[in-house]
Amino acid sequence: MKTHTVRASLGHAIILALLSGVSVLALQTPSAQAPAAAAAAGNSDNGKRIFVKYGCAECHGREGQGSPLAGPRIGPNPLALTAFVRYIRTPTGQMPPYTEKVVTDRELTDMRAFLQSRLRPPAAAQAVVSPD
Amino acid sequence: MYARARIWQLTEMIKSGHSMPQNKSIDRREFMKRAATAGAAAVTAPAAMAEAQAGAAQPVIPSPQTTAPATPVVEVLTEGPSGSDFMVDVIKSLGVPYVCANPGSSFRGLQESIINYSGNASPEFITCCHEESSVAMAHGYAKIEGKPLVVLAHGTVGLQHASMAIYNAYCDRVPVYIILGNTLDATMRYPGVEWVHSVQDAAAMVRDFSKWDDAPVSLQHFAESGVRAYAIAMTPPAGPVVLVADTELQERPLPEHVQLRVPKLTLAAPPQGDSGAVAEAARLLVAATNPVFVADRLARTPAGMAHLIELAELLQASVVSSQPNTAPPIVAGRMNFPSRHPLNQTLRSAGAIADADVVVGLEIANFFGAVHTFRDQVERSSRPLTQAATKLITITAGDLNVKANYQTFQRYSEVDLAISGDAEATMPSLIEAVKRLMTDDRRRVFQERGATLAALSAAGRDRARADATFAWDAVPISTGRLAAEVWAQIRLEDWSLVNGGLSGWPARLWNFDKHYQFIGTSGGSGIGYGAPSAVGAALANRKHGRLSVSLQNDGDLMYGPGVLWTAAHHHIPLLTIMNNNRAYHEEVMHLQRMANRRQRGIDRANIGTAIDDPGIDFAKLAEGLGVHAEGPISDPKNLAPAIKRAIAVVKGGEPALVDVVTQPR
Numbered sequence: 111m112k113t114h115t116v117r118a119s120l121g122h123a124i125i126l127a128l129l130s131g132v133s134v135l136a137l138q139t140p141s142a143q144a145p146a147a148a149a150a151a152g153n154s155d156n157g158k159r160i161f162v163k164y165g166c167a168e169c170h171g172r173e174g175q176g177s178p179l180a181g182p183r184i185g186p187n188p189l190a191l192t193a194f195v196r197y198i199r200t201p202t203g204q205m206p207p208y209t210e211k212v213v214t215d216r217e218l219t220d221m222r223a224f225l226q227s228r229l230r231p232p233a234a235a236q237a238v239v240s241p242d
Numbered sequence: 243m244y245a246r247a248r249i250w251q252l253t254e255m256i257k258s259g260h261s262m263p264q265n266k267s268i269d270r271r272e273f274m275k276r277a278a279t280a281g282a283a284a285v286t287a288p289a290a291m292a293e294a295q296a297g298a299a300q301p302v303i304p305s306p307q308t309t310a311p312a313t314p315v316v317e318v319l320t321e322g323p324s325g326s327d328f329m330v331d332v333i334k335s336l337g338v339p340y341v342c343a344n345p346g347s348s349f350r351g352l353q354e355s356i357i358n359y360s361g362n363a364s365p366e367f368i369t370c371c372h373e374e375s376s377v378a379m380a381h382g383y384a385k386i387e388g389k390p391l392v393v394l395a396h397g398t399v400g401l402q403h404a405s406m407a408i409y410n411a412y413c414d415r416v417p418v419y420i421i422l423g424n425t426l427d428a429t430m431r432y433p434g435v436e437w438v439h440s441v442q443d444a445a446a447m448v449r450d451f452s453k454w455d456d457a458p459v460s461l462q463h464f465a466e467s468g469v470r471a472y473a474i475a476m477t478p479p480a481g482p483v484v485l486v487a488d489t490e491l492q493e494r495p496l497p498e499h500v501q502l503r504v505p506k507l508t509l510a511a512p513p514q515g516d517s518g519a520v521a522e523a524a525r526l527l528v529a530a531t532n533p534v535f536v537a538d539r540l541a542r543t544p545a546g547m548a549h550l551i552e553l554a555e556l557l558q559a560s561v562v563s564s565q566p567n568t569a570p571p572i573v574a575g576r577m578n579f580p581s582r583h584p585l586n587q588t589l590r591s592a593g594a595i596a597d598a599d600v601v602v603g604l605e606i607a608n609f610f611g612a613v614h615t616f617r618d619q620v621e622r623s624s625r626p627l628t629q630a631a632t633k634l635i636t637i638t639a640g641d642l643n644v645k646a647n648y649q650t651f652q653r654y655s656e657v658d659l660a661i662s663g664d665a666e667a668t669m670p671s672l673i674e675a676v677k678r679l680m681t682d683d684r685r686r687v688f689q690e691r692g693a694t695l696a697a698l699s700a701a702g703r704d705r706a707r708a709d710a711t712f713a714w715d716a717v718p719i720s721t722g723r724l725a726a727e728v729w730a731q732i733r734l735e736d737w738s739l740v741n742g743g744l745s746g747w748p749a750r751l752w753n754f755d756k757h758y759q760f761i762g763t764s765g766g767s768g769i770g771y772g773a774p775s776a777v778g779a780a781l782a783n784r785k786h787g788r789l790s791v792s793l794q795n796d797g798d799l800m801y802g803p804g805v806l807w808t809a810a811h812h813h814i815p816l817l818t819i820m821n822n823n824r825a826y827h828e829e830v831m832h833l834q835r836m837a838n839r840r841q842r843g844i845d846r847a848n849i850g851t852a853i854d855d856p857g858i859d860f861a862k863l864a865e866g867l868g869v870h871a872e873g874p875i876s877d878p879k880n881l882a883p884a885i886k887r888a889i890a891v892v893k894g895g896e897p898a899l900v901d902v903v904t905q906p907r
Contacts, residue, residue: 163845165834168906175712175720177907178746179567206838231711239707239726
């Protein structure tokens with residue numbers, strides 16, 4: 111609900127939204143073990159290309175891994191396609207809306223296929239991240 | 243003002259029958275001045291002079307024609323102790339170890355006194371390649387040592403270069419001591435450049451964002467204002483001060499019969515909050531179900547951190563504190579609280595604040611932002627993050643230095659209790675007030691609360707560690723991987739993160755538990771601060787033997803890469819890890835937002851924001867400036883060996899840089 115208008119910087123606004131939990135997990139399925147059957151068909155290679163071209167990687171990283179400061183992790187378990195598209199068209203948080211004029215449903219399907227194909231972290235990574 | 247004072251001084255001397263001390267033995271400048279005036283008078287018809295001066299008051303200063311020697315005098319070409327020697331005595335009395343400057347003619351006297359009269363020791367002259375670097379170096383130094391360095395600059399062009407960095411220091415409440423060279427006496431200016439380098443009121447340009455300034459007209463005035471400036475800069479809220487050193491004062495010989503004295507420096511005790519207000523804050527805190535401390539620029543010194551730990555543990559209260567790349571509105575001000583402390587709720591700050599029934603802002607400028615959420619869509623909107631009944635308390639010295647023009651004071655915040663006073667200085671009395679109200683029943687409640695918070699905190703850190711492993715082998719390298727690899731190499735060292743936040747990953751992965759391990763960001767968000775402030779902080783860390791680490795953004799370094807040469811020239815050990823993501827990514831995101839909103843296509847946001855084609859080879863750049871360098875590194879497997887080699891160089895007392903090609907965020 112809008113109560114006041116403000117002029118805060120984009121970065122601040124995004125971060126605050128993340129802090130408030132508005133959209134941190136909105137593009138990620140609750141379970142990291144979501145069934146592959148939930149995936150819709152799509153061209154993963156094309157999805158990878160447009161994920162960078164359309165600037166999604168700016169906030170979510172090139173693998174959709176997310177960033178504490180910009181955007182949440184959205185791979186390898188993105189939302190179901192319908193919810194994925196709906197959120198991108200009409201985000202409730204800080205993410206700017208991507209209308210059909212700038213990205214088609216077909217492209218979003220490809221993008222989701224790319225995100226779903228992302229690898230889970232190797233076991234060796236945990237040792238580096240948690241050395242103590 | 244200067245001119246009036248000078249005339250008054252001359253008039254007073256003549257009235258009392260004294261001549262100017264300098265005139266007892268005619269100094270070089272006075273000799274030249276008189277000779278020139280006498281020459282001019284010789285070609286001016288006495289009648290014309292009489293006509294021109296008809297009706298004017300009789301001159302109070304004897305005519306040069308009556309005082310100039312009748313016979314040729316041997317020109318005096320040398321002088322002994324000079325005004326700038328005394329100025330250096332003033333600087334030395336303040337215990338300033340370094341002077342940062344790009345050399346300039348308007349302070350040639352001072353520079354000569356520093357390097358010869360003072361032997362280039364205490365203070366030592368640090369050669370900087372840009373005045374913005376000079377000030378930012380002093381900024382970084384002060385945040386490690388808690389004391390200012392002196393910066394020398396031209397009163398005009400130097401200050402114009404320095405102004406952004408001064409604004410950063412002002413916003414960040416950091417003491418920086420700036421001395422400007424200027425020639426006020428127009429008759430003493432060398433024709434040409436010295437005129438365009440001279441100004442009536444040198445400090446005017448930065449008066450809106452400096453704490454105090456003065457333009458002394460005598461050496462004793464310089465001494466008193468010099469000591470006063472230091473005290474003002476250091477009194478919370480700290481800030482930059484500006485002192486003008488007139489070239490005539492610098493370069494004239496010391497007056498023979500004037501007793502000059504450097505006044506004693508006494509720093510003011512920091513202002514504390516009102517005792518009644520502090521007692522009320524304690525009452526609210528002890529009675530609260532979920533109290534939260536939000537700390538930004540609280541810990542001026544290590545004591546501030548110790549106080550917050552004591553108070554938080556006493557109450558088993560949540561703490562949200564600035565950390566590297568903390569989300570605004572906590573603008574990454576100071577190291578206030580250990581990152582892995584069980585009561586540290588920074589990773590879930592919005593949730594902690596939303597659950598709170600008492601929120602205490604500790605030296606946070608943007609308290610409104612701390613208790614509201616924002617949305618940047620076509621209609622920007624905000625809504626309260628807190629519950630309607632939540633009591634809001636602020637303790638800040640920021641109330642004591644508010645100016646009008648620059649909007650650093652942020653949006654008005656409706657609070658229930660506003661305590662004007664330095665929060666660090668107020669903490670001991672708040673702790674004692676809380677102790678007086680503690681009961682066994684409350685202690686039991688607090689312990690239960692603490693256990694809950696510890697579990698939440700641990701879960702947040704576990705999630706963060708897991709998140710950092712995604713895109714582990716990605717090329718370009720993920721910022722999470724880079725943060726983890728750096729941490730693996732430095733965690734057993736006595737390290738100090740002096741710049742950069744790498745998208746917030748270090749705050750999540752590294753164990754920050756010492757005051758010097760994080761020194762905050764620029765304050766004014768002026769790009770170009772990071773690299774020079776890191777070198778300044780590393781200069782401060784050098785004597786402590788700490789490993790200074792800078793997570794350096796590429797766009798920031800390109801504002802003033804010359805500071806790497808300064809680090810090499812002065813053997814300042816600093817490990818620079820380039821976060822080379824090849825764009826101004828915050829601005830890319832802004833453009834994306836605009837393009838999406840207008841539905842004009844979103845694939846051209848790189849125009850004007852990308853730093854590629856050609857990509858910058860920072861290793862070559864650094865090597866050219868005398869710094870050990872490796873890179874560019876795009877394969878994450880090559881990170882650890884390169885960082886190890888660079889650390890070895892830094893531990894040997896020299897700077898080193900590792901250029902890492904990274905993802906945007």
